[in-house]
Amino acid sequence: MKEKNPVILSRDQHPISRKQIDPDCLKVLYRLHRHGYKAYLVGGSVRDLLLGRQPKDFDIGTDATPSQVRKLFRNCFLVGRRFRLAHIRFSGNKIIEVATFRREPDADELPDDPDEHFHFVQNVFGTACEDAHRRDFTINALFYNIADFSVIDYVNGLEDLFNKQLRVIGDPLVRFVEDPVRMLRALEFAARLDFSLDDNILQAIHTHKALLATAAPARVREETMELFRRGIAGRVLEQCRQLGLLPHLLAGYPGTDEGIALLEKIDQRTHSGTDIPESLSIAALYLRLFMDSCPPTADINLTQVLHKANEIITPHCRYFSIAGGIRHDARELLIGCFRLARGRGFRGEKRFLQSPQLPKILELFRLWSEVRPQLAPLLQEWRQASHNHQTQSPKKARSGQRPARRRTRRKKSAPGHKPS
Incomplete structure (x- = not known):
């Protein structure tokens, strides 16, 4: 690939400040630079900083090989068999990821065995320009150079960012x-x-x-x-x-x-x-389909409802290898919403009001009632029932307590004395 002259923004031409960059990431950048390697902040972190956003992660690109990076950092571990990366670990389980610049190999460089092509292609080291052209989107291929604090653009990403x-x-x-x-x-x-x-x-x-x-x-x-x-x-x-x-x-x-x-x-x-747990996302995805399959007005028992819930979410959970605990929680959310939509007065209501899942079920049902406003009165009724149950339960527990038995100490018998 022919090297392209990049667009370079000097420090006074862009808004990125080192104060916005994670301090541990700066330590890695500076050490690589001091040892004669190119050290760039890469990818989404540069994009977000240019947009005035706080990046979620800070990744580094360099011309140092993974083994050379490991020699510089005692806290470095090489990971990935197919795509070799250096992970530099800091306190608090923080990891700064360092990737060597890659390039696309020429056809005559590929190994004879086709099964080895993918692994080989992922680990052909190259230049910063070649690495930029391997990335997905232009706005994700911008580099911040710690050597002179400039922003480097090989793919017109700055123009796309502006537009x-x-x-x-x-x-x-x-x-x-x-x-x-x-x-x-x-x-x-x-x-x-x-x-x-x-x-x-x-x-x-x-x-x-x-x-x-x-x-x-x-x-x-x-x-x-x-x-x-x-x-x-x-x-x-x-x-x-x-x-x-x-x-x-x-x-x-x-x-x-x-x-x-x-x-x-x-x-x-x-x-x-x-935060959103995965079980809630699954239940939200399938709630409409589930409620259509077993409408609350139908003559259907909870065993049938349970089977319907399993029937709807199990294919999704199997396909994505979702753990049984997450699937169970998602199913309970669906069944709970059915019980709320069905209304009060059915068998097992007291036990249902005691369920630790009830707050999550009520939260999902609240969102569902905003989509179907006709369910809002039922939501209010169940909230009141839950509140009443919580306030009455402690009183019943206190009133039902037995008085503590008074323990008396038995007098010790005199030596040689036998109780009559």
Whole structure:
């Protein structure tokens, strides 16, 4: 590949300050630089700093090989068999990831055994320019050079950042075949940053959307949970539905108007600072389908409801290898919402009001009642019942206590004396 002269912004031409960079990350950058290696802050952290956002992680790119990095840091551990990385550990379980610049190998460099191609391709070291062109999107291929505090751009990422546009590096038709998860990441970045998508990205997604079903389920699961953590699940999954991507993303999940509306309520909850467990995200995804399959007005018992809940969420949980405990909690949330929607006065209500899951069930039902306002009176009725039960239970416990038995000490008998 022919080296391209980059666009370079000097320190006085950009807003990034070292005060915004993690102190431990700075230590790593400075040590690499002092030993004669290139040391760049790379990827999303540079993008976020230029946008005035606080990065979640700070990653480093360098021309030092993983073994050379390990020699510089006693707290360094090399990880990854296919993609060799250096992890430098600090207190508090903090990890600074250091990656050696990579490049695409020439065809005549590939090993004879095709099975070894992937491992080989991932570990061919190169220059900063070559590394930038291997990345996914132009806005994620910007470098911050600790040597002179400049920002380096080989792929016109600064222009796209200024124009609030998301562009793939290279041909999207090729890059999405290389890694289908990039289609989901494109929608995620556009939603998270409020950027527009380049037209050729949308065309490539339409062409290759079925390829997403071939991606590793573990990666898709993590990217999907990231949507919930970022509070953009409703927006992104609705766009996936419009583009025909949703069934390929979530193992056949069709999505509904009310289902997407519930996810948007979940996102609003996340923006308020409340974490979302995976069980709640699964229950929210499937609540509309579950309630349609066993409407509260139907003559159906709880055993049948349990079977329906399992029938709906088990394929999802198996496909994504979700642990049994998470699946159990998601199922209990669904069944609990059915019981709330059915109303009061049924067998087992007292035990249900004592359930430790009830606050989570009420929270999900509250969000669902915002989608279906006709359920709001039931929500209020159950909240009052829960409050009454909590206030009465301690009184009953106190009134039902038996008086403590008074213990008396038996007098010791005199030596040699036998009790009569």
